[in-house]
Amino acid sequence: QVQLQESGPGLVKPSETLSLTCTVSGYSISSGYYWGWIRQPPGKGLEWIGSIYHSGSTYYNPSLKSRVTISVDTSKNQFSLKLSSVTAADTAVYYCASIVSGAATISNWGQGTLVTVSS
Amino acid sequence: EIVLTQSPGTLSLSPGERATLSCRASQSVSSSYLAWYQQKPGQAPRLLIYGASSRATGIPDRFSGSGSGTDFTLTISRLEPEDFAVYYCQQYGSSRYTFGQGTKLEIK
Numbered sequence: 258q259v260q261l262q263e264s265g266p267g268l269v270k271p272s273e274t275l276s277l278t279c280t281v282s283g284y285s286i287s288s289g290y291y292w293g294w295i296r297q298p299p300g301k302g303l304e305w306i307g308s309i310y311h312s313g314s315t316y317y318n319p320s321l322k323s324r325v326t327i328s329v330d331t332s333k334n335q336f337s338l339k340l341s342s343v344t345a346a347d348t349a350v351y352y353c354a355s356i357v358s359g360a361a362t363i364s365n366w367g368q369g370t371l372v373t374v375s376s
Numbered sequence: 377e378i379v380l381t382q383s384p385g386t387l388s389l390s391p392g393e394r395a396t397l398s399c400r401a402s403q404s405v406s407s408s409y410l411a412w413y414q415q416k417p418g419q420a421p422r423l424l425i426y427g428a429s430s431r432a433t434g435i436p437d438r439f440s441g442s443g444s445g446t447d448f449t450l451t452i453s454r455l456e457p458e459d460f461a462v463y464y465c466q467q468y469g470s471s472r473y474t475f476g477q478g479t480k481l482e483i484k
């Protein structure tokens with residue numbers, strides 16, 4: 258069973274870079290899923306941020322593409338998110354997830370981590 | 377970008393009743409790439425249905441999905457107390473994922 262756990266600062270200042278890491282357990286990150294980030298502002302719906310394959314191929318939400326970088330570290334079985342130039346609108350619960358490549362289905366989710374953008 | 381519109385926004389029903397949730401796409405969606413998720417307060421979403429009609433592992437058979445093209449439906453045949461939650465549809469196309477805005481299923 259794939260398990261995912263987000264980690265990173267819960268508070269980021271405006272204009273700075275949000276950085277989160279997702280540690281995968283119970284499954285090798287090189288074995289075939291895509292890996293993704295999804296966020297949810299407080300009281301609102303879900304927004305896909307981007308996805309990465311273990312080869313390094315990335316796919317980003319066009320609305321965030323200029324500010325997002327997703328990378329993978331197969332040696333640590335982790336993947337990471339960087340979101341630059343954050344504003345209060347980036348305050349959200351950030352989820353990491355596994356995505357079944359053949360079905361484009363988000364099969365497993367981390368518990369989520371709240372990141373607040375505030376000075 | 378394909379926009380998914382869910383209706384109703386809120387559905388008030390009693391345990392034992394049948395729930396029908398709608399997801400309408402702004403353009404045709406491959407059935408292979410249409411999924412439904414359940415989210416309870418303070419929890420991550422949970423996959424219910426993938427490929428428009430296939431139940432995920434461990435999902436009770438009172439949950440069913442149907443539809444094609446631009447119109448998809450999630451049906452809960454007999455509501456249990458634990459089914460009251462927010463439900464999202466999601467599609468994949470043109471290398472991007474989009475979600476509906478959600479339907480809140482509340483106890484009447």
